[in-house]
Amino acid sequence: MIFAKQAMLSTGWAQNVRLTVSSGAITAVESGRMPQPGDTLVDTLLPALANLHSHSFQRAMAGMTEYRMAGKDSFWTWRDLMYRFTAHLTPGHIEAIAAFVFLEMQEGGYASVGEFHYIHHQPDGAPYDDLGELSSRIAAAAATTGIGLTHLPVLYTYGGAGQVALQPGQARFGNSVDRFNDLVVRAEMAVGELPADCRVGIAPHSLRATSPGDLSAVLGAHASGPTHIHIAEQPKEVADISAWLGARPVEWLLENVNVTPDWCLIHATHMTLGETRDMAKSGAVAGLCPITEANLGDGPFNGPSYLEAGGAFGIGSDSNVLISLTEELRTLEYSQRLRDFARNVMVVGEGSVGEALYTGAACGGAQALGRKAGTIAVGQLADLVAIDSTDPALCALQTHQLLDGLAFAAKDRVVTDVWSAGRHSVKGGRHIRRDQIVDGYRSAMQSLMAAL
Template identity: 75%
Template sequence: MIFAKQALLSSGWASGVRLDVTQGTITKIETQQQAHAGDVTVDTLLPALANLHSHSFQRAMAGMTEYRMAGKDSFWTWRDLMYKFTSTISAEQVEAIAAFVFLEMQEAGYASVGEFHYLHHQPGGMPYDDLGELSSRIASAADVTGIGLTHLPVLYTYGGAGQVPLKAGQARFGNSADQFNALVDKAKNAVSSLADDCRVGIAPHSLRAISPDDLKAVLAARSNGPIHIHIAEQPKEVADIQAWLGARPVEWLLANTDANEDWCLIHATHMTEVETKNMAQSGVVAGLCPVTEANLGDGPFNGQAYVNHGGAFGVGSDSNVLISLTEELRTLEYSQRLRDVARNIMVKGEGSVGAKLYCGAAKGGAQALSRQAGDISVGNLADLVAIDSTAPALCALRQDQILDGLVFAAKDTVVTDVWSAGRHAVQTGRHVKRDEITAAYTSAMHALVASL
């Protein structure tokens, strides 16, 4: 049993809350209770968020791409450096880095992750003997950390819009549609050894890295699970797709696929008002990565219009340059304020911006990862995070202000405990396997840097 002095349930705030968790699912909730002997006792219990978009291996690059090169630095120059980095990283290093990244996510308050996985082959592009070798490494990292994994193998076939051949730096990513479908089967085998809440979806990388025919082929082969795609991240991408396919990326996708609640559109940074409205009303989730989008100079999302049209959204750490749940949410709101020269934007009408951001991202993230979660209710997975409301950043706030304080005034250090489908991996602010996972990561990084 878990006892919380206060908890944000699906019905609202309650005090003296005891939760019964059976096989990873919340089976009973009682309020106005006292803690019993043997209960895990916490201060404030919230639904834990899903980190809906991660490229875990990129965490190892953090701090290596912040040197201004001659000319104008951009997403595209950053991408070239990323390709050089991936030319040497080994399977063992991929696993060690992913485990450390997942640990950092859990300590920041995330219970689950959508791993958008496009590093498939050996350096140079030759497939491993086991096509799913690196997917197996991601599954192993999820196993050791206990995080809830939605694994998203990526279809990446071309080097640019118009079916441009892959560049040398993209060789480790490339698969035909048929080879990709075989890879998905391998990934399902790898994830089948994990807990029942873990699953596999698919991720056509972007319209610039696939073809319409390949997209049709992989969608036809898919049986179930979420579908994630990068879209409209950069103005050049929008212009290239429009020149090739005759429509802007979001416009084309909504017109040529059955984009619905199973889909998550990552970034969607550059949209018209019509695209924004149509995307919001389609039922898809906007996968927003505000820290990475700021780091790469992508630009801000059309947040106010999207929320006003009822759009679902969640957040992800993408490049993992910084893994912070609170920073993602506040950067999302602050990006809107800086663009519009206004305050309190990401809420329709009146209300708490922190609550809208947090609860919206909790529900949207769960939808994007196909997890029965997003709020604390009977029948949902026990994806839970406990925070300390007596911490200096929160101690002066009323109950109805706690989420505002968490989003805008606190750091992730207020997180004390995290459960992923009932797996209690973070206790008293620290992952239970931090020492061994950190040691493996440090060793992998020393070897990787030496090979660059």
């Protein structure tokens, strides 16, 4: 049982709330109650967010790519550095980094993660003896941390638009359609050892890394479940796809593929107004990664038009240069304000921007990961986060202002507890296996730095 002084339920704020959790799900919600012996006591309870887009290994690069070289730095120069970095990662490194990343996510308030996983093979491109070796390492990291995992093996067949051959730096990513389907089977076996809320989806990396025929074949083999794709992140990508396929990336995808609410379109930064509205109507989730998009100079998402069209969205930490739920939310809103010379942008009509950001991301992230979560209600997964409303950043606020305070005034330190499908992995602001996981990460970094 969990007792909260106040909680944001699916029906709104309530006081003195007791939750019963069984087999990972919420089985009873009672307000106006008193705590009972044995209850876990918290201050303010919220539905926990999903981190819908992560490349966990990139966390180990944080701070290594912020030195300006001759010429104009861009996403594409950053990508070259990332490719060189990946050549030195071992399976042990990947597991240790993922465990540390998942810990940081949980301590920041996320209950689940969509791991968009595209390092599959050895540095020379040869498969491991177990084709799913590195997917198994991601699953092991999830087991260690207790996070809710939606594992998304990536189809990455070509080095660029027009079926360009893979570059040497992309050798670890590459698969044919047949081998990718085999890889998904191996990933399902690994994730099948985790709790029942964890699952496997698929992730065609991008239109530039696949082909229309390959995309059709993969979608035919995996007809349901989460499907994620990078799209329209950079102007060069839009130009390359337009020149090759005769349409802009989002335009082409919506016209040629049955995009459903199971889909998550990552970034979708550079869209026309028509594409924006059509994407919203599809029911797909926009996977927004504001910190990474700012770090890489991608540009801002067209939030107002998308929300006006009823679009769903969630947030992710992508490159993991900084893992902070609160910072993702405020960066999303501030990117809109900077572009539009306006305040309080990411809300339709009147209302709390913090509430619109938080609840929108909670529902959209759960949808993108195929989790029955995003609200506190009977039957939902117990993906929950507790915050301390007495923290100096929040203590002056009334209950209805707390989500504004969380989004715009607070640090992640206000998080006290996190449950992932009922697994209570963060207590008192600290992951229950923090020392073990951090020690493993430090050891892995020492080994990796020696190899670079």
